[in-house]
Amino acid sequence: MDREELAPHVEEVARVLGNNADKEEILKELETYLNHYRVTLDWAKRNIVKKKGGDPNALQGGGGRKTVAELTGSEQSVDILVKVLTVNPKTIEVGGAQKSIVYGLVADETGKVPYTIWETEAVQLKEGDTVIIHNAYTKEYKGAPQLNLGNRASVEESEEVLDVAGMPSGGGSKEVKVSELADGMNFVIISGKITKLESKEVVASGEKKNIITGVLTDETGSVEFTVWGESKLAEGMEVRLVGAYVKSWRGMPKLNLGDRVEVQVLTDGTLGDVSSGTPKVRTLEDVELSGGGMDIMIRGTIVDIREGSGLVMRCPDCKRVLQKSTCRVHGKVKGTDDLRIKAILDDGTSSMNVVFGKDLTERLMGLTMEQAVKLTMEERNPELIMEMAEEKLFAQTLEVRGMVRSDDFGPMMIAKEANIFERNVRDEGAKMLTDMEGFN
Numbered sequence: 001m002d003r004e005e006l007a008p009h010v011e012e013v014a015r016v017l018g019n020n021a022d023k024e025e026i027l028k029e030l031e032t033y034l035n036h037y038r039v040t041l042d043w044a045k046r047n048i049v050k051k052k053g054g055d056p057n058a059l060q061g062g063g064g065r066k067t068v069a070e071l072t073g074s075e076q077s078v079d080i081l082v083k084v085l086t087v088n089p090k091t092i093e094v095g096g097a098q099k100s101i102v103y104g105l106v107a108d109e110t111g112k113v114p115y116t117i118w119e120t121e122a123v124q125l126k127e128g129d130t131v132i133i134h135n136a137y138t139k140e141y142k143g144a145p146q147l148n149l150g151n152r153a154s155v156e157e158s159e160e161v162l163d164v165a166g167m168p169s170g171g172g173s174k175e176v177k178v179s180e181l182a183d184g185m186n187f188v189i190i191s192g193k194i195t196k197l198e199s200k201e202v203v204a205s206g207e208k209k210n211i212i213t214g215v216l217t218d219e220t221g222s223v224e225f226t227v228w229g230e231s232k233l234a235e236g237m238e239v240r241l242v243g244a245y246v247k248s249w250r251g252m253p254k255l256n257l258g259d260r261v262e263v264q265v266l267t268d269g270t271l272g273d274v275s276s277g278t279p280k281v282r283t284l285e286d287v288e289l290s291g292g293g294m295d296i297m298i299r300g301t302i303v304d305i306r307e308g309s310g311l312v313m314r315c316p317d318c319k320r321v322l323q324k325s326t327c328r329v330h331g332k333v334k335g336t337d338d339l340r341i342k343a344i345l346d347d348g349t350s351s352m353n354v355v356f357g358k359d360l361t362e363r364l365m366g367l368t369m370e371q372a373v374k375l376t377m378e379e380r381n382p383e384l385i386m387e388m389a390e391e392k393l394f395a396q397t398l399e400v401r402g403m404v405r406s407d408d409f410g411p412m413m414i415a416k417e418a419n420i421f422e423r424n425v426r427d428e429g430a431k432m433l434t435d436m437e438g439f440n
């Protein structure tokens with residue numbers, strides 16, 4: 001869609017968000033969603049409104065309407081425009097009595113979802129029809145949403161005919177890279193190497209069960225995944241996954257491999273050496289849209305060194321930072337020294353909080369923790385190290401790599417690598433001045 005076609009949709013989103021909405025920014029985000037993430041227009045509009053704190057149901061035709069990719073598994077009443085792919089009648093036993101149900105698959109251009117009709121007298125579906133299902137509800141089954149048509153559900157024939165024929169067997173449309181994964185994506189096709197795999201026992205609805213978690217890596221980054229059910233995966237294996245879906249967990253997009261995912265084992269070496277690669281540099285706007293990730297590289301400028309940077313004391317029991325020698329949980333304790341920098345990094349597209357731990361802080365500052373403690377005592381200034389960090393790092397451009405999680409305050413990185421990417425302009429100026437003075 002070009003800008004002209006998008007204009008009325010930008011207007012609509014701006015109207016829902018109120019008068020001070022930035023239309024240029026809405027247009028940019030719409031374009032990113034549509035061209036980069038290839039989601040539907042509906043989904044993109046809803047997500048932008050949601051992200052900016054508006055009510056997506058205020059969008060036209062938005063009253064409870066969702067796309068397949070938007071289903072969370074906890075909708076109590078949802079309307080959805082879908083094409084009916086399969087219809088299978090089945091008799092089940094409920095409390096000793098026979099009951100007829102119908103199950104199958106429906107799809108829109110964002111993905112497929114299994115459905116069950118519980119009241120077959122009231123609602124019928126026909127293969128190949130495009131319909132609007134009203135008042136369905138969803139439940140999560142093995143980590144994936146399922147659509148249920150109960151006694152409140154109704155079906156309306158749609159004039160719009162959905163073309164979902166282009167979807168390969170697992171749905172979705174094009175193969176994506178790890179750096180492109182975003183919360184809510186459904187029927188994802190992705191290739192990568194299993195760089196970590198472990199089996200965990202969890203308790204789900206009072207039952208103990210084994211789940212398998214791991215890490216999938218490609219040349220753009222790594223993502224955690226969970227397998228719900230049987231698995232033929234092994235560490236070091238190169239695979240192509242068809243039909244996985246993405247859900248944020250603890251502030252990071254995570255890949256879920258449900259029952260319907262197809263695992264294609266690739267010949268070793270197909271993907272090249274992915275595990276030793278460094279992720280490509282991404283923009284903060286892009287990271288914000290995707291919600292974070294376990295291994296992200298950003299190049300940006302430090303625009304603020306935050307309060308709480310420098311030398312801090314931690315509780316020996318829980319590692320919380322002490323305020324006036326007092327732990328929020330353990331009271332007055334004898335703290336242990338730690339060194340950190342909390343900074344705001346800006347790359348021109350957006351900004352993000354970054355935390356540098358002791359080792360990185362030592363390296364960036366060119367100062368050991370012992371030296372920091374000694375200096376602080378000598379100068380009798382508890383904020384000395386923070387002031388030095390400001391002096392040294394403010395306006396520097398850094399390349400940082402680490403884990404990014406998102407919460408209500410936006411994305412935050414725990415850095416595991418950091419390199420000063422280019423010299424500060426101020427330093428360059430100072431150096432030039434010295435050179436000239438020396439010359440004189």
Ligand SMILES: [Zn+2]
Binds near residue numbers: 330331
């Ligand atoms: Zn404590």
